Amino acid sequence: MPACRIASIRVLLLILPLFTACAHIRTSRAVDTQPQYELTTAAPDADVPVVRSDEVVATLPLEDVTAEEAAAFKAEAVRLVDHPDPNCRRLGDAMQAHLAGLRMYENALVRYVGPYKFYGVGHSYQSDGDWKIRIARRLNDLNPRTLDEETGTLRHEMSHTLGARERRVGEEWSARDYADRCA
Numbered sequence: 001m002p003a004c005r006i007a008s009i010r011v012l013l014l015i016l017p018l019f020t021a022c023a024h025i026r027t028s029r030a031v032d033t034q035p036q037y038e039l040t041t042a043a044p045d046a047d048v049p050v051v052r053s054d055e056v057v058a059t060l061p062l063e064d065v066t067a068e069e070a071a072a073f074k075a076e077a078v079r080l081v082d083h084p085d086p087n088c089r090r091l092g093d094a095m096q097a098h099l100a101g102l103r104m105y106e107n108a109l110v111r112y113v114g115p116y117k118f119y120g121v122g123h124s125y126q127s128d129g130d131w132k133i134r135i136a137r138r139l140n141d142l143n144p145r146t147l148d149e150e151t152g153t154l155r156h157e158m159s160h161t162l163g164a165r166e167r168r169v170g171e172e173w174s175a176r177d178y179a180d181r182c183a
């Protein structure tokens, strides 16, 4: 099968659950959600730009998780299950439950907002009751991310399966809190 054919099938497989995700309204049951993203920038206080589902589809060919990444992510889940903080233990449980839905994409999704450049390095959404977690391997062609950085994104994105939001609300941990405090 030619590479372009494979690529178009991959894109189609990605488009379908995203269309499904957009068609549903959030309820208390396990339902589809909008994609959520980890965005990194030199100016963390800047407003986080909204990334549309179709941008993800158009620009990010997905790849399977490598053996090295899989080993690192599984080790992270095992480590967190014994963490002294109960929130981090819950995060470890979430990883055990959702690692099978994890995929990588090659380059981060770049967005410009005013003077700031953002790199979308991870996203997560729920489709048909299953969580899809995506992590970027590189910021761009010249800047690969380390396994540690990918694992930090894993903590961030997996925390969304526990209901964590991008911004802290009261005493509830944000996704960034999970990524930082469980490191």
Ligand SMILES: [Zn+2]
Pocket: 036, 037, 038, 156, 157, 160, 165, 166, 175
């Ligand atoms: Zn997030």
